[in-house]
Amino acid sequence: MTFAGFGKQTIMHTNKKTLPITSFMLLAAAVLLPACSTVTVDKQASAKTISAQRGNIVTDNALSSDTASALLSAGLNEQACMQQFDLCLTQLSDSMLNKHYRPALAIFAELHYAKARQLSDSKNCRNALARPPLDPYYANAPLSDDDAKTQQKETDLCLTDYQARLFDAVKYSYTYLFYDSLTHDFEGTEQNTNSHRAQNRIPNDNDIQTQDIYNAASNDVITQIYQSTENANKLMGDTTVEYLPITSTKRDNTDEAAIANRSPLKSKATDQVKVMKVTVDNYNLDIYLPNENNYLQNAHKQTSALADLSSTYELRLSGLNSVSKRPGLGISLVASLDDRYTTTIRQLLVASLSGRLTNEDKNTDDSEPSSRIYPTGHLLLTGLIKPDGNSVLDALSSRKLDIHLYNPYQTESVNILNDNYPLAANFSAGYGLWLSENQLDGVGYLNLITRQPDAQLPKLFMLEPYDPDKRVLVMLHGLASSPATWVNLTNDILNDDKLRDNYQVWQIFYPTNLPILENRYQIQQLINSTYQQTDPNGQNRASQNSVIISHSMGAIIARMMLSDENLIDDLDKLNDKDILSSNEKQQIRNALKTSFGEDELKERFELQALPQVDTAVFLSAPFRGTDYADRWFTRALRRIVYLPVGLVKTFTDNLATIATQGDLAQNPLGALYLQNGASQLSDKSSFIELTKDITMNERITYHSIIANNDADITKGLAQTQPNGAKIDLSQAVEDNSGNETASVDVSDNTETSQLPPEPLVAAVTVNDDISQALTERLSDGIVPYNSAHLDGAASETIINGGHSIQTNPQTILTLRRILHKQLQE
Structure with a gap:
């Protein structure tokens, strides 16, 4: 086909009909277009690209x-x-x-x-x-043998x-x-x-x-x-498993070995131990675990603990302020151990309503502190697979794969073909699983107000396998609380490389309805027992330079654990203020002696500082009590806070008899053991009278973090001590017009230009030159400054906020600074 011309010319067809040349060209273009490749260029957001x-x-x-x-x-x-x-x-x-x-x-x-x-x-x-089908008469009936x-x-x-x-x-x-x-x-x-x-x-x-x-x-x-390995109906078919014997230097006390988490084989903890051979079809897979007791004791078929593996690829952690990760090679996993301890509200209510312990609790002798030390029940692992072979073709044709599972706390990098690579880790995963399956907040509150057949004694939880080369950080919560109160602080420590590499966290969970003296005794026994079992000779770095971080009632207990005072010397001062007869006074003294025995009574009243601890941080601590405990609504609450008579009864029936006599429990000496913990926080209680002026061992460096719920007072402090002030940029400040932020017009210097509103002061590190007028007004709404202040503190920081400042970002930042400084010193 040829073109004779353009414009008004026509093209002759065999049917003698004519078409305008322009129409023909359009038709030809339409026919040819599908055969052409057309490229167009459009703009799109760089994020999509x-x-x-x-x-x-x-x-x-x-x-x-x-x-x-x-x-x-x-x-x-x-x-x-x-x-x-x-x-x-x-x-x-x-x-x-x-x-x-x-x-x-x-x-x-x-x-x-x-x-x-x-x-x-x-x-x-x-x-x-x-x-398999459940009902043979419907569509899901079993197949015939041939099918x-x-x-x-x-x-x-x-x-x-x-x-x-x-x-x-x-x-x-x-x-x-x-x-x-x-x-x-x-x-x-x-x-x-x-x-x-x-x-x-x-x-x-x-x-x-x-x-x-x-x-x-x-x-x-x-x-x-x-x-x-545990269930044939999985996507890995035709699997055979061989568990390998592990020759170890096993110690007589297996519980002690588990808590101490020593290397059972004569090599380093970071070494890998082959524990299992798996055959999948025609592939051979060798499984390796870290040379640590916590891992190897769960490697055998009879425990099958490591069968419960969760990949962090499949976990969504919510409720944490951040997720602590280390970038690198490998898969982050969590192994949930079969014998891990869990506590739920349901368990507590069942025990309370039935008036008896569950079968599981009956089999545990909680009177021994060692039975209440819980190594982590969630082991972190990072997995790598290494095909056998030193050449590309060897590796591609290999039928042998080595699966290495590392403890990411101990191993930061791995060697592959003579090169080192960083090892990935998710340090929040095990902690998040522990918090999610233990209803700590609810249990902590119900421990306070429910009648228990037997008292729940303090428990110690290790958040990672014991490491002899890392300092110990003990966290002690306050009234009606639990270790869950430390979630943001703990997670920020895990997220700080320097702190994570140098500190391991032990969290104490204790019933806050117990008399505070008894709680101090039980908690200190528990901590001493943990140090003894992990390091009997006290030679490890973990047994030195430990730190206690404590809040509210926990701070009162922590100060007593760092003091060497003999409270028995001050008991007579309390007796002088009551109106009981000398016979009644003697009856209570004799009951206490009979209940505990002379030696145990001394252990409860003669304080002895923990030798492993050299640093303490106190948060919102009512060292001199609070009148908040005597207000009408807290008095009403105190009436439903039960003293667990069952605990006292475990020592002797004598003290239980006194507890039922009413008036005797109200005298100053009797109140030390016959009042619940909440009542003893009153600034008028005999407990506060006995302990308010105790001093700590001179080797202890201590810091105070005190809350103040009046922003104007915090601002006044910042003006007198500007070098220690931290501005609060955690939220926008409303301007006078009610907007969240004030606009700033910098286009010219006219009178319409506006400045942003003045931000609040988040925290002030103060010295001893605070005026008395300010200190008398300082309070977090529950604990006044004069009750929380301690002379001689290495630092004192006022945080703008209420009593529960342990979750405040400025508090956590201050704590991290203190820990970093301790490492430097």
């Missing part, structure tokens, strides 16, 4: 742009590739003409993982997880294929990531293994995507391997 570049099968459930482009360049359709996977890989390999094979490893790793995910979601593989055999065969083939693709995804991503250290033995490739390393290559999107593939595939392998 970055997301498209960095997304892959793990993050977006779609192939990455590099893998998708490789398929298109080879003329391969993604869906067809998944259907004929082996043929697809062959054709794709033939299409890659570039001599640099490293990008190809990343592409094949993603394709193998994509295929594994497709198989895991398929009907045949899912049949391995299906429950069942056919289905099982298809399921087995699917599982075998799934496992192979998953293992291949690990191997291809592994060889890509550690290309620098592996001998690259593909034909025609460069033999200089250091060539890539010499370029100091900046990690690109492909590196991040392939690390995602390695982590995701390793996560699937590790979690499913542990599930399959």
Whole structure:
């Protein structure tokens, strides 16, 4: 077809009809358009571009742009590739003409993982997880024998294929990531293994995507391997497990060894111990654990504790101010131990209503402090899979994979093919699981107001396996509270590399209805017992320079544990103020002596400072009591705070008899043991009268953090001591017009320009020069400044806020500064 001209000329057709030339050109263009490739350029948000570049099968459930482009360049359709996977890989390999094979490893790793995910979601593989039919008369009736055999065969083939693709995804991503250290033995490739390393290559999107593939595939392998060792109906089929004997230097006291968490084998705690051999189809997997008691004692089949593995990929931690992570290689896991201690509101209510302990509690002798020391029940692990082989081809063809599970607290980096790599960790995961399954806040409050058949004695929780080389940080909560009150502080410590590497946290959970003297005695026994069991000779770093952080009632107890005063010398002063007869006074003294015995009475009244502790921080501490405890609403509350007579009865029936005589419990001496803890916080109580002026051991460095609920007073303090003031930028300040923030017009210097509102003062570190007029007005609404202040403190910080300042960001920041300073000194 030719064109004779333009304009009004026409083209002759065989049917002799004519069309205008312009109409013909439009028709021709319409016919030709589908055969043309049209490229258009539109603008889009940079975030979308970055997301498209960095997304892959793990993050977006779609192939990455590099893998998708490789398929298109080879003329391969993604869906067809998944259907004929082996043929697809062959054709794709033939299409890659570039001599640099490293990008190809990343592409094949993603394709193998994509295929594994497709198989895991398929009907045949899912049949391995299906429950047997419940009712033979409906649609889910059991299959016939022939159909069942056919289905099982298809399921087995699917599982075998799934496992192979998953293992291949690990191997291809592994060889890509550690290309620098592996001998690259593909034909025609460069033999200089250091060539890539010499370029100091900046990690690109492909590196991040392939690390995602390695982590995701390793996560699937590790979690499913542990599930399959206990349950045949899992995606890892045809699995056999062999538990290896562990020859250890076992000690006589296994409980002591568990708490101390020593290295059972004659090597370092960071060494890896082979504990299990798993065969999956024709693959051999060796499992390694850290050389620590807490891990190895749970490695055998009879305990099956490490079978309960949770990947942090599958956990969403809410309620924490932040999640403490360490970037690096590997999968963060949490192993929940079978014998871990848990406490719930239901357990407490059942015991209270039934008037008896549960069977589980009956089997535990809580009178011994050692029975109330709880090593962490959630072990942190970081998992890595290492294919066997020192060359790329060896690693890709290997049927042997080593699964290494590390303690991320002890091991910060791992050596792979003679290069060190940082080890990933999620330090909040175990702590978050512990808080979520223990209803500590509710139990702490109900411990105060419910009648218990027997008193709940203090408990000590270790938040990580005992480390002899890390200082101990003891946290002691206040009235009607629990260790949950320290959630933000604990998490911020875990998130601070310096503090996490140098401190381990022990949290005390105690019943705040007990008389405070008894609580002090029980808590100090518990702490002493823990130090004794973890380090009998007191030689470890963990037995030196310990720190106690305490709030409210806990601070009163902490100060007594750091004092060497003999309170028995002051008992007669209390007797002089009561109106009881000398006979009644003597009766109470004799009852106390008979109840505890002379030696135990001395242990309760003769204070002795903890030798391991050299630093203390007191938060909102009512050292001289508070009149808040005597106001009408708190007096009403105190009437429902029960003294657990059962506890007193465990010592003797004599004191229990006095407790039922009413008036005798109101005299100053009797009130020391016959008043509950809440009542003893009154500034008029005999307990406060006895303890308000005690002094601490001179070797103790102590700090006070005191709350003030009047922002104007805090501002006044900041004006007198500006160097110690911290401005509150945690929230916007409303201006006079009611807006959250005032606008600032800096376009000119006219009178319409406005300045932002003056921010509040968050905290002030003060010295001894505070005027008496200010100190008399300072209070957190419950505890006045004059009750919380201690002369001789290394630092005193006033926090703008109410009594519960332990959650205040400024309080936590102040505590972290104190801990950093202690490490420097």
